[in-house]
Amino acid sequence: MAYLGYRPGDADTAWGAFFDPRMALLPAHVVDALHHGPQADQVLLDLACAADLLDHGYLATETGYGRLRRGGFAVSVLTDMPGVTPQMWDWWFGWHGSDARRYKLWHPRAHASARWADGGGDGQYVGRTSLVEEYLGSAYTKAAIRFVPPEELGLPPHRLGDSVAVCARLGSSELPVDIGWLVHQIRPTADGSEMRSRFWMGGPEVAVRHGNMFANSMIRPVAARQLPDPRDLMVHCAQEMNHLAGFLPALYARFA
């Protein structure tokens, strides 16, 4: 039975001391985006243009959300991470998924459990599916996060020079239905790195796994009711990335 937070004994691991239930306030630019509310779809990145993340500089909406014209919604979050390198995140994605007590370090107020669908342990994450249970806002979700090669989204291989792109298909672990995509692009900055997260959820991104167009058209109206609130997704992502970035360098130094 999955549960939130650490219970007595859960911290009795080599990494247990890193569990910190106190989370920082939301960064000011995330609060600004919450105030602003939904953005025009033309200032949001289209999934088909994910490779624009490789351009220098910033896109029109680095933090924000909005409904897309073809249905569904997009969420963007920028996380500044002094002292963190892209390689640390590459390691983290291969390390955290084999033990719920690691996954909980990331978002102590929302992450309940994690395991690999293949039952395996640490190592590579691309091509594997992480089965997680977590809250998005007040909504408890059981998700299957299938990490895919960035080429599947039109991006170059996930380590490009000094940058890393973590890409995944997002779906349910209880039903054979996918509901979205994510990209976390991590690129170096003068004093560490920054993460540019993008989610595309609902609408045309809903599909029955191994299904056909008819199945998709049947499931979409049902799936639309299961989608997270874009504000909750933006807050969750901003919180977990900022939180882990605070001690990822120390974690990496000890366990990588």
Place this chain on the structure above:
Amino acid sequence: MAYLGYRPGDADTAWGAFFDPRMALLPAHVVDALHHGPQADQVLLDLACAADLLDHGYLATETGYGRLRRGGFAVSVLTDMPGVTPQMWDWWFGWHGSDARRYKLWHPRAHASARWADGGGDGQYVGRTSLVEEYLGSAYTKAAIRFVPPEELGLPPHRLGDSVAVCARLGSSELPVDIGWLVHQIRPTADGSEMRSRFWMGGPEVAVRHGNMFANSMIRPVAARQLPDPRDLMVHCAQEMNHLAGFLPALYARFA
């Protein structure tokens, strides 16, 4: 085909250098109003009492929104504009509507196109209809803004002493349906001027153009689903007025 922002060549006008896609943060009093959420209708200005805007001082809700007892909602926004005069706005309303590249200066993240329904050019705006395409939040809208003499809302002629009142009936450019009213009252302050914007949307303000009471009662439930979110309207208005006020004096000095 209307689109957001400037594309290559769009800035090749005498005013093109004024296009700035970076917009300022929302003013603190607008953020307060967003935090507060809906207000009691009795602290919102009734459309029938629009002339109260002529009183000295401020009304009960200069920035905020709320549902009205008779249906629909009201939105208020106060914009402080150092260095700006009411006459500059009077000029702007007659100048911007004949070229989408001017209209886009006003809200670079939401304005897509503008033209006059009469096909004409610059000059007077009262009595004319501006056909615009713009986002309110994530919602793309095609609006017909029919500027009316302030007398139609019980206000004195639009230039009263040093003040200007811009008044309009708001409706669809695709259907013969109106959905609201607006007033932007601009009055001098010690260091420039301030704009007091008021919108009354939905409920009894929905009407079929040249229609009758029966037609109105049929269309109202449909129109109610097309109305913008009052928060999105408040954010949009605050953004565009603050943004333009930043360079309106320079624009006026050059083109008026």
